[in-house]
Amino acid sequence: MEKRTPTFLRRSPQEWLSSLPVLLLLLVVVFLSSGQIIHSQMLKIGENTWEEYFLLRTAGLTPAPECDRDPNIDQRVNEIAEQRKAEADSDPLGDLLGGGAVNRDAIRDSLLATRANCRAKWDRYQTVQDKVTPSVVAFRNIEGGIATLVATLGDYKRLLLALLLLICAATTTFQRHHIALRPSRTRKDHVISSLAQVVSNSLLLISALVYRGSDLRAAQAGVTVDALYLHSVWIAGFAILTAAAVYQLVRPPRGLEEGGSWGKALLTIPLFSFMCISASMQFYGQGYFHGVSVYMNMMMELSTLFLNLALYIWIGMMLKQTRLTHIVFDVMRPWNLSPELMSVVVLAFAAVLTAYTGASGIFVIAAGATIYRELIRVGARKQLALAATAMSGSMGVVLRPCLIVVVIAALNKNVTTAEMFSAGGKVFLLSLLVFFIYSQFARTTPARIAPFAKAVPASLKRMVPLMPYGIVVGAVALFFNDLLARQLDEFSAPIILPVMLLAILIYEKFSRHVVHLCALFMVAMLVLSWQGVWEGYQALTAVGDGALPASALPGSMAPQELEAALWSDFWRNLLFMVFLLVTYLVPGDRDPHYAPEEGVAENFEGSMRFATSETTGHIGALLMLMAMSMGAAGIIERSGVLEALPETFGSIWIAAGFFVVALVLVGMFIDPLGAVILVNAAMAPMAEANGISALHFWMIALVAFELGYLTPPVALNHLLTRQVVGDDEVESAKLKTGSFFRRYEKFLLPIGVMLTALLIIAFLPLISDSVHGWLFQRIEAG
Structure with a gap:
């Protein structure tokens, strides 16, 4: 008989002790x-x-x-x-x-x-x-x-991050949701995985205790120590994590299989435990007993960025609760694309959403299951579907407003977000073209596409259900843009996107009448905006006729700047008017029905609970991995390996080859934010010394990181794909016959695509100055 989980007011202890506090913390971060x-x-x-x-x-x-x-x-x-x-x-x-x-x-x-x-x-x-x-x-x-x-x-951002990490990490431990090379299925797997977590959490506790003692002695000696209170939080948190791991060890879950081998069980050790134990042993050998805590505490110096990452994860989980991905696939379905062509379209669409969900791994978690199912539905072989799902987040990290680019620009003053996103758009198109070419060579059926005369009308008809979403999202965008003077960009995305997703969930799950309120607000704002456009046009005309001096233009803008702003408002207003006209004048099914999905609620309250609960587990898994990546970066930094490297390689070609290999290796073992911090400190100055421009170097780094996340032995994006698709489904995709490529297509196709794109981006600009100038164009600020 299945054991029932105790509840209080129809909520489980996890929801009261974990999901609710995390929801409140996320709302505080949005408000902040x-x-x-x-x-x-x-x-x-x-x-x-x-x-x-x-x-x-x-x-x-x-x-x-x-x-x-x-x-x-x-x-x-x-x-x-x-x-x-x-x-x-x-x-x-x-x-x-x-x-x-x-x-x-x-x-x-x-x-x-x-x-x-x-x-x-x-x-x-x-x-x-x-x-x-x-x-x-x-x-x-x-x-x-x-x-x-x-x-x-604002003075307690570090405390907010520490609480968020520790609460989510404890939840992830109880859910057995930490990221590992293999899922834990057998009793041997469970023992090894849980024991490793007991050891790693105990080492973190010891490190935190030693670190607190060190800072207390420094404070007594008159040295100023910031946020000394955080030590107590870390010690209490790591003690709870250790207790949680011990509880998991002595109370194994039901349904564990018998058998298995101890060798395979080692692969179930969470990656954060691997990193923590190896880093601790290295630091202990150097007598640096609080080394892990010191490097982990570096997260606190970048608390805003990591809090934004948590918001992006929340955005991704709320997106999973909506019908948007289903409706978009409905729009593409009339084209009757072959599986390979559908994969190209899916990757292009997914890249845009990846940019708005912060990082490749977050999007795989949010939409990977839907992408996999839709590709299988159009006839894609399972290996191709798994490859496309793992790659679905890999191409959008160079597009606006991706968080990783913002982090790079914040750490490195030699590049700006505008320059990186400009070059990133070209890199994205190149990567998509390379995938298209590879997929066509690897196809097993003829390429097909429905006749335009038949597909276009059907596709346009299926876009009607998207129009109310345009009104809801547009109303939020107008509120921030016209009333709060804040556009949706890489800096405001963590603020505006959660509000947009909340508005969409209220529209879908709570009341369809919300769209009418948003429409009324949009109409009022459009009237004011059109009035502003007309007044701006008259002012420009008066300046052109000499009736007014240029200094009299609104906002003291130059005529060219005002003209560009007016055209931007014109096209934006025209788009919003299309949303309004289609929604209220064009007949069609505006409420498409889909089969209920596991983990997707039918009401607003349930959706928020599911989204926040999943967010809690994923934040714990990803932030612990990132925190321990700081320790891994510390090992590399203190090992002397970087100092042993030559300052210059004598040839820019040798230097580019070294960076390609080194950056892929970093991406294979260290998470994105930890990798960026390490690379910015250790490799970016070397690249500049060897004549590789900062913009060129960081484009190489971003593509190399994504190649690393797709490459065994870790292959983080494939591990996340396994989590969302399911272990049984991934196992069923394995082939015992066929060519080597067919049997390992889910790994080889993404690796081939990203490696080809990386080599082109790294070496082609070195051959031609014109290519380099076009791809890595400098953009003057202001």
């Missing part, structure tokens, strides 16, 4: 990220509503001036003159230095200036008292409260 934008806009609203609001907002917060507005000037002149004369008389050198004379006019001028300054203070104070109203005070209290809350939370 958007709070500064909201506060800035509130200041603008206050200044536009009440004259001198910046002065009025101090009402009740500053005391009345203590100076005298009407002093007796003559009396004060006499007092000061007598005082100075007395001081001069008592000075034996006063006569020699000419101090006997007192300048009464200078004293009077000084007193008059002091009186004027005092009266100005009283005038400002009185103005505030006369003009302030209850509405100003109420608005000031809200605005000031937001400012105080944002500033306070």
Whole structure:
């Protein structure tokens, strides 16, 4: 008989102790990220509503001036003159230095200036008292409260990250969800996997204790130590993780298989445990007992980036709860594409979504199962479907607004996000073309595509259900863009995308009437936007006719900048009008029905629970892996290997070849963010010294990392594919007959594509300066 999980108020202990705290932490992070934008806009609203609001907002917060507005000037002149004369008389050198004379006019001028300054203070104070109203005070209290809350939370970002990591890691441990080379199926697997987690978590606990002692001694010696309280959090957290691993060891789950081998059981050890144990042994051998904690604590210095990564994972899990991927596949279905051509289209579509979900692994987790099923539905062989699923997140890491690029630009001042995304678009098209060529050579059936006359109308008809989503997403975009003055870009994506996904889930799961509210808001904003476009056009015309100087343009923009902005608003508004017209005027099925899926709820509350629960497990798995990657990077950094490398290789070709190999190896064993930190410190300066431009080097690095994530022995993206597709399905795809390529196509096809793209990107620009200049074009800021 299956054991029932105890519940309280229809929620499991995990939901109360894990999912709910994580949801609250994620909402706090969203508020913290958007709070500064909201506060800035509130200041603008206050200044536009009440004259001198910046002065009025101090009402009740500053005391009345203590100076005298009407002093007796003559009396004060006499007092000061007598005082100075007395001081001069008592000075034996006063006569020699000419101090006997007192300048009464200078004293009077000084007193008059002091009186004027005092009266100005009283005038400002009185103005505030006369003009302030209850509405100003109420608005000031809200605005000031937001400012105080944002500033306070901003000081505790590291605590938020530490709590998020530890809560999620404990949940991942109980769920047996840590990333490993093989899933744990047998009793031997369970013993080895759990024992490794007990050892690794115990080593982390010991390291945290030693690190705390070291910092306490430094603090007692007078050294300033930041966030000393975090040590207690880490110690308590690692103690809980150790206890959780011990509990898992002594209370194995039901249904474990018998048999297996101890050798294969070693492959079930989580990757973070491998890294933690190996790094700890290296550090212990050097007498550096708190080394792992020191390098792990480097995450805290980049707390904003890792908190954004958690938001991206949440975005991906909410996307999984929506019908968007199903509707998009419905749009493509009338084209009746052959499996290989469908894979090309899927990878192009997935690349865009990958850029908006932060990293390749996150998108594989979010949409990998749907991609795999849809490719199987169109007749793709399982090996091809697994290859495309693993690659689905690999091509979008170079597209705007991917988080990895933002991290690189934040760490390395020689490149900008604009330059990297410009070059990344070209790299993406090259990679997609290479995949198309390889897939056509590897196809087993003739390429096919439906006639355009038949496919286009059917595809357009199936786009009708997408239009309400365009309205909901567009309304959120207009809210941030036109009201909060924040566009959707690589910096605001972690703020805006969660709000968009929440709005979509409310529309899908809670009430279809939400689209009407969004439409009303969109119409109002479009009216204002069109008015602004018309006024901007008139201003441009007046400047062109000489009736107005260029300095009179809105926002003090140059004519070319204003014209570009007006065209951007014009096409944006036109697109939103298409969404509105199609939704309300074109007949069609706007509510497509799909078979219920496991792990996807039919109501909003259930969707949020499922999304947050999955987010918790994935955050724990990925952040622990990234944290231990910091330790692995520390081993490399302290080993002296990097210092042993030559500063220059004598040939740019040799240097490029070295970086290609080294970066792929880094990508095979270290997660993206940890790899970026290590490479930026160790290899980026070497590349510059060898004549490889920073932009060229980082494009090589991004493609090499993705090749590493697809290459055994680790092949992280394939491990994530196994998690979402299922172990049994992956095992069923194995072939015992056929050519070597067919039997291992899920590995060889992605490796061949990414390796070819990497070699082209690394070496072709070295042959031709024109190619280099076109691919890695410098973009001047402003």
